[in-house]
Amino acid sequence: MLKHLQSFKTDISSIQLPEKFTFPFYYEPHPLAKIASNELQEYLINQQDFKHNFGLNNDTTTLPIGKMFGVLIVKDKDDNIGYLAAFSGKLADKSLPEKFVPPVFNMRTEGSFYIKGELEIDAINAKLSAITNSNEFITAKKNVKKLSKEIEDDLAFQRKKMKSLKSERKAIKKNAEKSLSKLEFDKLTKKLMQESYNNQFFMKELQEYYQDKLSKVCSNYLLLKDEISALKKSRKEKSNYLQQTLFSKYAFLNKDKELKNLLDIFNDPAIKPPAGSGECSAPKLLQYAFKNDLTPITMAEFWWGISPNSAIRKHKNYYPACQSRCKPILSHMLKGVKMDDNLLLENLAENKELEIIYEDDVLLAVNKPAEFLSVPGKDIKDSVYTRIKDKYPEATGPIIVHRLDMSTSGILLLTKTKEANKVLQSQFINRTIKKRYVALLDGILPKNKGKIKLPLRVDLDDRPKQLVDFKFGKPAETDWEIISEINNKTKVYFYPITGRTHQLRVHAAHKNGLNTPIVGDDLYGNKQNRLHLHAEFIEFNHPVTLKRMSLKVDADF
Structure with a gap:
């Protein structure tokens, strides 16, 4: 048996194998991947093979750092099923425990060009100093x-x-x-x-x-x-x-044993491969599998340890592969592998109706269903904008006044004239419009109300996710209060003062926010039937009469 191929401790004889491999950028873990993850997590709790402070105990001697782990279920030539395990990046003690597959390239081998190069750079730095x-x-x-x-x-x-x-x-x-x-x-x-x-x-x-x-x-x-x-x-x-x-040493295989290094994969002289490319768990797992003639069956990656200060990572939660580092690499490595469909390209709004809740000569308000785009996307064109444009071909101006995330349901204002749009836009800019969202959070909160101030910016390595960044982020502020608690979940009102992308989702899930993700949040929590976030109420001045008016649509959860 291969050194790093592990047998299941759990009886998996009754579990049917998936017909296609996991689409790594958006998936629900297969039962086999969950079992393998549970067995790996049990090992992490009890292991004595390496030293790394994940921030799960009272160790204050070293900096606590959480880490992404991955499992890959594979089949050998004799149709035996087992799994491989890997971690992203490096462990604190720089060790390579036998439990995990080796890196694609070990730059820290004794006497390697990389260590020699580092020593030369260190010598230059010493002279400069x-x-x-x-x-x-x-x-x-x-x-x-x-x-x-x-x-x-x-x-x-x-x-x-x-x-x-x-x-x-x-x-x-x-x-x-x-x-x-x-x-x-x-x-x-x-x-x-x-x-x-x-x-x-x-x-x-x-x-x-x-x-x-x-x-x-x-x-x-x-x-x-x-x-x-x-x-x-x-x-x-x-x-x-x-x-x-x-970059040239990091070379990746696919099922046809085709080898490509990072310079070939990121084939653009103007763009360097992002830092850490090839060090994530997914490429390590697939590299070992293809190198040893193992057939990938399904995979999953989970976070172990304390959440970082910027990105949102919850202990034991499953996460897709990142876009900037992993997508180009995995596109090569999984070439020719039959995969699950990319659900991100599926138009979930196709059979949904767009309910108009208010209309006059210049103004429209709709109740946008969850999983319905506000404006056309790169791959999916069906949206509130396109449907309203088709329904009102004589409408002038931008039509869209503000947006809701695709996964968020609720009230969306639109205009039929350029002039009305300009007036409403001004109200949003000057923050004279009042909005209230209702959300169901996956846990119980320690207090009844509060204010969250966490500046946000896009995660350049993993769009469209957002990061908390006190240096480069844009100010983001949310007031909140509890409505009710039931079955270890909390229903809350959110009152966004600013309107940043994913603001309420990040403010709910981040460890320095409410540290409690919204139920069904597939980016910052756990995927369910829908994101339980709804734009319930809006109050504004009518763009022509300037009369104060309000609209309310109850959430269906």
């Missing part, structure tokens, strides 16, 4: 800065003085023109002109004097600066070479 922190460089830099300021101040003073003298000469000339004879006036003009030349000559000589003085003080400083620039250039060249070599 020695120069930039030396008394010689610090003193030279300080002297140059001081003298440059003195020169700048004096030249500014001299320019101001020359400007004043110029104004004086102009006044003298103007007054003399009225009282002097032509001969005397010409003589005075020549004298004033000569004074102007003398001032310009003085300024030129002063600048040359200062330039010479500064160059003498700067000579040692510039030599050190040149040395620093040369070291930085060398470091960049070595780092780029090391990175490119590393």
